[in-house]
Structures are given as C-alpha cells and as structure tokens.
Amino acid sequence: MNESTPVTAEETRSSSYAGGPTGASGSPPTERTLSRAERGFMRSSMVQLTLVRFREFVREPEAVFWTFVFPILLAAGLGIAFRQRGPDKLQVGVVNSAATSAAIVQSLKRDSTLIVQTFDDSSGARALRTGKITLLVAPTAAKDSVRYVYDPARGEAGNARVIVDRAIQMGAGRADPVRVADSYVTEPGSRYIDFLIPGLLGMNLMGSSIWGLGFAIVTARSKKLLKRLMATPMSRVQYLFSFLCSRLVFLILEIFTLLGFGHWAFGVPLRGSLTTLLLICFLGAISFGGLGLLSGSRARTTEAVSGIMNFIMLPMWIFSGVFFSSANFPAVVQPFIRVLPLTAVNDALRANMLEGASFAAVSSQMLIIVIWGIVTFFAALKLFRWR
Amino acid sequence: MVTALDSSPLALDVRGLRKAYDDVVAVDGLDLQVRAGECFGLLGPNGAGKTTTIEICEGLLTPDAGNVEVLGLRWESDENELRELLGIQLQDTQLTEKLTVDETLTLFQSFYREALDVGDVIEKVELGEKRSSRVGTLSGGQKQRLAVACALVGNPRLLFLDEPTTGLDPQSRRQMWDLISRFQAEGKTIVLTTHYMEEAERLCDRVAIVDHGHVMALGTPQELMESIDASSLPPPEPRKTSVTLEDVFVSLTGRHLRDE
Numbered sequence: 001m002n003e004s005t006p007v008t009a010e011e012t013r014s015s016s017y018a019g020g021p022t023g024a025s026g027s028p029p030t031e032r033t034l035s036r037a038e039r040g041f042m043r044s045s046m047v048q049l050t051l052v053r054f055r056e057f058v059r060e061p062e063a064v065f066w067t068f069v070f071p072i073l074l075a076a077g078l079g080i081a082f083r084q085r086g087p088d089k090l091q092v093g094v095v096n097s098a099a100t101s102a103a104i105v106q107s108l109k110r111d112s113t114l115i116v117q118t119f120d121d122s123s124g125a126r127a128l129r130t131g132k133i134t135l136l137v138a139p140t141a142a143k144d145s146v147r148y149v150y151d152p153a154r155g156e157a158g159n160a161r162v163i164v165d166r167a168i169q170m171g172a173g174r175a176d177p178v179r180v181a182d183s184y185v186t187e188p189g190s191r192y193i194d195f196l197i198p199g200l201l202g203m204n205l206m207g208s209s210i211w212g213l214g215f216a217i218v219t220a221r222s223k224k225l226l227k228r229l230m231a232t233p234m235s236r237v238q239y240l241f242s243f244l245c246s247r248l249v250f251l252i253l254e255i256f257t258l259l260g261f262g263h264w265a266f267g268v269p270l271r272g273s274l275t276t277l278l279l280i281c282f283l284g285a286i287s288f289g290g291l292g293l294l295s296g297s298r299a300r301t302t303e304a305v306s307g308i309m310n311f312i313m314l315p316m317w318i319f320s321g322v323f324f325s326s327a328n329f330p331a332v333v334q335p336f337i338r339v340l341p342l343t344a345v346n347d348a349l350r351a352n353m354l355e356g357a358s359f360a361a362v363s364s365q366m367l368i369i370v371i372w373g374i375v376t377f378f379a380a381l382k383l384f385r386w387r
Numbered sequence: 388m389v390t391a392l393d394s395s396p397l398a399l400d401v402r403g404l405r406k407a408y409d410d411v412v413a414v415d416g417l418d419l420q421v422r423a424g425e426c427f428g429l430l431g432p433n434g435a436g437k438t439t440t441i442e443i444c445e446g447l448l449t450p451d452a453g454n455v456e457v458l459g460l461r462w463e464s465d466e467n468e469l470r471e472l473l474g475i476q477l478q479d480t481q482l483t484e485k486l487t488v489d490e491t492l493t494l495f496q497s498f499y500r501e502a503l504d505v506g507d508v509i510e511k512v513e514l515g516e517k518r519s520s521r522v523g524t525l526s527g528g529q530k531q532r533l534a535v536a537c538a539l540v541g542n543p544r545l546l547f548l549d550e551p552t553t554g555l556d557p558q559s560r561r562q563m564w565d566l567i568s569r570f571q572a573e574g575k576t577i578v579l580t581t582h583y584m585e586e587a588e589r590l591c592d593r594v595a596i597v598d599h600g601h602v603m604a605l606g607t608p609q610e611l612m613e614s615i616d617a618s619s620l621p622p623p624e625p626r627k628t629s630v631t632l633e634d635v636f637v638s639l640t641g642r643h644l645r646d647e
Contacts, residue, residue, distance in 0.1 A: 031573075033501040033542050045497040052486065052494055059485040223481035231445055231477065232498040232541065233470035387447060 046238050046245075053246035056216065067254060071204045072261050075197060078323075079266050082192040090134055090160045093119045093127055097139040104137060104146065107171020113163060125149075135160040137168075144172075194269065197262035198349035199322040204254055205281060206288045206316065206342050210309050212250075213243050213292030218305040221296075227387045236386065244289055251285045252278075272352035276359045280352060283366060284345040287373030291341070293380035300385075316342035344368040395422040397456070398545050398576040399444060404453035405600075406439050413439040414450070415600035421593075426567065426577040428591035430584070436600040437580040438478060438549055444578070445475050445547050458545055471500055474543030476534045478550050484523030488514050488533055491522060492540050499541035512536040512566060528559030535566060546570060548579040552586060557637050564590060585631075 041047060057063055094105050096118050108116045119127060119136070127133045128149060134157045135150040148164065150157040170176075220226040229239065255278070262268035270277070295312055299305040319326055319333075320342035329337060337343050344365040351357035351365075359366070399421035406414040414436045421427040429437045442448045444455060446462040446469060455462060460469050482491055489505060496502040509518055512532040517525060525533065531551065538546060548567070552560040560583075567590055571577055581587055587594050588608045595605045604611055 031503055031542055032507070033503060034496075035501055039496070039502070043493060043497055048494045048497040052483065052490070055490065056483060056485050220483075224477060224479050225481060225483065227447060228475075228477055228480040228482075228537075229498075231447060231470070231473070231475040232495060233467065233500070234498040 045234060046242065049234075049238055049242035050245045053216075053242055054249075057212075057246065057250065067204070067208050067250065068257050071200050071254075071258050075193070075200055075258065075262060076265065078196055079193040079262075082196075089113055089115050090156060090163065091115050091117070091132060092160055092164055093117050093124050093133040093136045095124045095136065095138045096120055103171065104168055107167050108137075108164060110171065111163060111167040114160075114167065135164055137164060191266075193262065193266045194354055195325070195350070196323065197258065197266070197268045198353050199346050201255065201258050201281070202284065202320070202342055202346040202349055203317065203322045204258060205251070205284045205345060206291075206313060208250065208254065209247060209285050209288035210292040210295060210313060212247055213289050214296035214299075214305050214309050215302065216243065217293070217296040218299045218302055221299075221385065222301050230386050240293065243293075244286065247285055247289060248282065251281060255281050268353070270353055271356035272358070276357075276362075277349070277352050279359060280345065280348045280362065280366070283369050283373070284341070284348075287341055287369045287376070290373045290376035290380060294376045294383070297380040297383040298385050316340050319343070321346050339368055341369055341372040344372075395424050396459070397421065398423040398425070398458055399427075399578060400454070400456040401440070401444065402454045404440065404443060404455065405451045406436075406443060406448065407451055412600055414443070417453070417597070417601045419595060419602065421576060421578055423576050424571075424574050425592045426571045426579070426590050428587040428594035429578065429580040429597055430582075430587055430594050431580075431597035432582075435598045437597055439600075440597070441547055441549055441578065441580055442477075445473065446470070471541065472544045474538035474541060474546040476538045476546075476548045476551060478553075480534060482522050482530070482533065482537070484521060487519050487521055488525070488536075489518050491533065492536055495537045496540045501542055503540050503542050505540065508536045508540045511539065511569070513562065526559075528555050528562070531555060531559070531563065532566070535563070539570070543575065545576045545578070548577065550580055550582065553582065557633055558640070558643065560586070561637070585633075 036044065090113060092108065092114055094108065094116060105116055105118060108114050117127075117133065121138075124133075124136045124138070128136045128151075134154060135148055138147045138149055140147050146168065148161055150161060152158060217226070220229070230236075259268075259270065259277075263270060291312060292309075295308045296305050299308060316322075319329065319337045320340050321327075322342070326334075326337050326343060348357075348362040348365040348369075351362050397420050399419065401417060401419040404414050404417040404419075405412075417436065417440055419440070429440065431437050439448060443450045444457060446457075446466060457469055458472055460472075462469065486494070488509065492505045492508060496505055506518075509515055512535060514529060514532055514536065517529060522530065522533065531554075535548065535551060538548070551567070552563050555563065564586065567577060567579070571590075577590075579590070591608060593605065593607050594611065596603045596611070604614070606614070
C-alpha cells in the first residue's frame with residue numbers, strides 16, 4: 001500500500017513543463033488572461049502596493065489622528081502654556097480719602113504696568129487679604145505722606161512697592177537724574193514655541209516612519225499575510241519600497257500641517273530655504289524608515305514590536321532635544337547624544353528654520369542621518385524574517 | 388483501477404522528503420507523486436506533517452533532505468517561474484481587513500505576469516455582491532472563498548489548498564467543493580489537505596494518508612476502502628440508510644449560502 005504510482009513519463013514531463021504557462025499539455029486555455037501591459041500602469045504591482053499602504057492608513061482613523069492632529073494639539077497646548085506674556089500688570093488699591101486719593105490715583109494710572117482700583121478702608125483690607133490686589137496705598141494722619149500696606153512674602157509685592165513708590169514720587173514732582181531707554185527682545189525665533197515646532201516635526205518624522213514601517217510589517221507577519229505574499233511572484237524590493245513611497249507622500253502632508261500651523265498660529269519663522277527644509281525631512285524620514293524596518297525585521301507579534309519601537313524612540317524623545325534643549329545634559333554624554341539620528345534631525349531643522357542655515361551648514365548632521373539610514377537598512381535586510 | 392490520469396506527466400514529484408524542527412521530526416522520508424489534472428488529497432491527523440509537506444512543495448519551507456519537483460521545475464533554480472504557475476491558499480492567512488474584496492484581488496492580480504480578470508474571479512467564487520465590501524465584514528465562508536480567489540487570480544496550473552473547508556458550515560463547504568470541482572474540470576491540478584474523509588471521497592482522484600511524517604497508504608479512495616480487511620474492523624454501527632445527518636441538514640436548510 002505504501003507504493004506510489006511508478007513514474008513512466010519522464011521525458012513527456014520535462015518537455016511539457018519547461019515552456020512556461022503556454023506549454024500546458026492537453027488542457028485547453030479556458031480562461032481569458034490579461035498581461036501586465038493590458039492591465040496598465042494603475043494595476044501594476046508597485047502602484048497597487050503603494051495604494052494598499054494609503055488605504056490602510058486613511059481607513060485607520062487612529063493613525064490619522066496620531067500623525068496629523070496630535071502634533072498640532074501638542075504644539076497648540078505647549079505654545080499657549082509657554083507663550084511670552086508682556087510684563088505682568090500689578091493690581092494695586094488706593095484707600096479713598098478726600099485728602100490724598102485723587103492725585104495719587106492720577107499718578108498711579110500714568111504707569112502702564114499698574115491696574116489701580118479705589119476702595120474704602122475695610123474692603124481695601126479684604127481685597128489685600130484675598131489676593132485681589134498686591135498692595136494697598138493708605139492715607140496717614142500727616143500731610144504729604146502715605147503708607148504702603150503689603151505682604152513682603154509675596155514675590156510681586158516688593159516689585160509693586162517699587163513701582164508704586166516711583167509713580168507717586170514722580171507724580172509729586174521728583175525728577176530722574178539719569179535718562180534711560182528700554183529695548184525689548186521678543187523677536188520670533190527666541191521663544192519656546194520656536195524651539196518646540198522643529199522638535200515636534202523631528203519627533204513626528206521619527207514616529208510615523210518607525211510606526212509606519214515596523215508596525216505594519218509585523219502586523220502582516222503576525223497575520224501570516226507576509227507569508228502569503230511570499231507565495232506570489234511579488235517583488236520583495238517593491239514591497240518594502242511601497243512603504244517608503246507612501247511615507248514620502250504623507251511626509252509632505254505632515255510637514256505642511258505642522259509647519260503651517262506653527263507659522264500661521266504662532267509666527268514661527270522659516271528663515272532657511274524651503275528646499276533644504278524638505279530635503280532634511282526627506283532624508284530624515286528615509287533614515288528613520290530604516291530604523292522602522294530594523295525594529296520590525298524579526299518580531300512575530302505586534303506586542304513585541306511595540307516594545308522594541310518604544311525602546312528605540314523613548315531615549316530620543318528625552319535626549320534629542322524635542323521639548324527641551326539637549327544642552328541640559330552633562331558634557332560627558334553630549335557626544336552620544338549628538339550621534340543620535342533624532343538629535344541630528346532636530347539640530348538641522350532648527351538651524352534651517354531659526355538661523356536660515358544652508359544645506360552645507362548642516363552637512364555634518366545630514367551625514368549622521370544618512371549613515372544611520374544605510375546601516376539600519378542593510379542590517380534590517382540581513383535580519384529580515386520574510387515568513 | 389486504471390484511469391486516463393495514469394499516463395499524465397507528473398505535476399508534483401516528491402522523493403525522500405525530510406524536515407525536522409527543533410524538537411520534532413515533522414516529515415520523515417515522504418514520497419509523493421501527483422499527476423497533472425489530478426485532484427490529490429493529503430489526509431492525516433493534526434501534526435501528521437501535512438502542512439509541512441505542502442509548504443515545502445509551495446517553496447515556503449526548505450527541506451532538510453529530499454527532492455521536490457513541481458511542474459518539472461525545482462525551487463532552488465526556478466523559483467521565479469514557479470511562483471507564476473502556482474496558486475496557493477494557506478491555512479491561516481488573514482487578509483487585510485481594511486481592503487475591499489476587489490482591492491484585495493487587484494493587489495494579488497498585480498503580482499502575476501498573466502492573470503485572470505478580477506471580475507471573472509469574483510464571479511467564479513460567487514462574491515459578486517461583496518465586491519465592494521471590506522474583508523473585515525465578510526463571513527468565514529466568504530473569507531475562505533476570497534482566499535481561494537487570491538490563489539486563482541494568477542491563473543495557476545497547480546493549486547495548493549491547505550484545509551480549505553475547515554470551520555465552514557455545510558453550505559459553504561459544498562460551495563467550496565463545487566469551486567474545486569470546476570477548477571479540476573478545467574484540467575488543472577489540485578493538491579489539498581483535509582480532515583474530512585467525506586470531502587476526500589467526493590473530490591479526490593487519489594489520496595495519501597499521512598502520519599508520523601510519511602505516507603501510510605496511497606491510492607484512489609475506492610482502492611483504499613477495498614484494501615482494508617473488513618473482518619479486522621469493529622462491526623459497523625447499524626445504519627438503516629446511506630443518508631448522513633449532514634444530508635438531512637442540507638435538505639432542510641437548503642444549499643444556498645447563509646452569509647450572503
């Protein structure tokens with residue numbers, strides 16, 4: 001029973017099968033087939049693979065939120081929280097008394113940093129107690145004299161004491177022996193939001209490249225879809241390339257939403273050439289794509305790859321100067337921080353946007369980025385588990 | 388039993404196949420010859436080595452030892468050509484849920500040099516009404532038919548089906564049988580694995596019963612049934628008719644599919 005049917009048709013077999021699909025023996029072609037040319041460009045595998053990436057992305061509302069909406073919400077929140085206000089106005093009170101109050105209120109109102117209210121005795125004391133005002137100007141029995149009532153432990157009270165006193169003395173005719181002029185530094189480019197937006201852009205480039213490749217590939221592997229695709233004549237290079245193609249299209253959208261928002265809502269400057277900026281983003285995204293490919297090259301489950309990706313990204317969120325300058329870390333770790341790819345991208349973006357640096361001026365950062373991209377890409381191909 | 392198939396060339400020729408994993412020998416000296424135009428069934432309990440064997444034939448696993456020729460070609464030298472000629476359905480592939488039936492098949496079509504029209508394949512597997520539906524919304528039977536459609540769209544000469552009807556209700560299973568029969572009627576070759584003896588009996592020209600990594604018995608279903616010494620078997624349960632409970636089920640609930 002273990003015997004198999006003897007082979008009798010050795011030569012028939014080789015002659016009938018060697019010729020490819022047209023060499024079928026005996027079976028008439030029953031089906032209309034379409035060649036690649038007949039199917040056209042839009043149905044070519046490169047286009048179809050890229051379209052699948054698009055569809056997977058836009059049909060996943062969470063992905064759209066984290067890629068486009070979240071960075072803007074983060075920028076808006078942080079931009080508003082850390083916005084530069086003018087010097088704080090100080091609330092002060094004056095006790096109403098026929099003798100002094102009118103002249104004093106006049107003098108105080110001339111100072112633009114003070115907001116002046118008048119009170120009767122008891123309500124003035126209550127306003128001071130409850131923190132509505134920082135200082136109360138009260139009359140004294142003597143002529144041409146006032147009393148400042150305040151809590152010296154409150155930080156701004158001492159400041160109010162100086163400003164109120166100066167206003168009152170000047171109102172009474174004191175002249176300053178030295179003339180002074182103030183010049184303020186509130187130029188766009190030196191504010192926190194200006195520091196933040198390039199950092200957020202760099203973080204977003206890293207996040208969407210690493211998630212976009214690593215997570216999608218491991219999902220396909222864990223669902224045995226990768227194995228199924230390997231059972232077709234699909235080109236592996238095209239498969240990986242389709243991720244990059246779709247990343248680059250979304251990249252343009254990401255750049256324009258985040259920078260557009262920063263520019264129009266907060267006036268974040270774009271001092272460098274836009275071409276250089278796009279080139280930095282492009283190289284950064286490709287390089288992080290290599291890192292994403294590497295993080296997804298072996299893992300069989302999405303849980304495993306999430307851990308790997310967080311392990312890669314978390315240190316860079318902290319060290320690479322996204323939310324605060326990496327200069328805060330000790331000098332001894334600075335060389336390590338500088339060779340991280342996100343540090344290089346963030347430094348290059350800030351140099352371009354805030355200082356108008358040319359591509360040549362950020363070439364050392366670009367070199368770091370390109371090296372990361374090449375090393376991770378080849379390491380990923382070496383390690384990649386296709387089935 | 389001599390049939391016209393005996394003179395056909397070999398579509399699949401497997402000799403001395405061996406494959407061991409870390410802790411277990413999955414395939415241990417397996418031989419198998421499948422003729423062109425044949426529907427061949429690999430039967431066996433779970434863990435018998437069916438899936439390992441079929442995945443080696445599909446070029447998805449590399450054997451430790453043995454010779455595999457598929458359509459006269461070898462995986463080591465002719466992989467690109469072979470990929471164009473085979474249609475493959477794997478046991479546990481989950482197709483992308485966010486894509487529609489049409490988009491999924493258009494993707495698979497794009498990989499092949501010569502391919503069938505997507506609309507024709509959708510009609511063939513009776514998913515016409517679901518053409519624009521997302522894969523995630525399909526029933527188990529529909530998903531399985533889509534998996535077979537993905538295997539058919541490249542106009543294969545040889546079709547590998549790994550447990551194509553496992554988990555399907557009787558109606559969906561019958562529809563899958565019709566689909567397989569039609570493919571065979573076109574003169575194509577099919578190699579399938581199954582747990583269902585009834586399925587093998589209905590569809591397969593020949594079957595191999597596999598266990599412990601090698602072929603225990605091989606022949607037409609009729610030959611295998613005749614080979615057993617009836618007296619050595621426990622007495623059959625008394626049965627009044629040849630009708631099965633499944634026949635009753637299908638006659639009461641109809642042959643039409645419930646998941647459409």
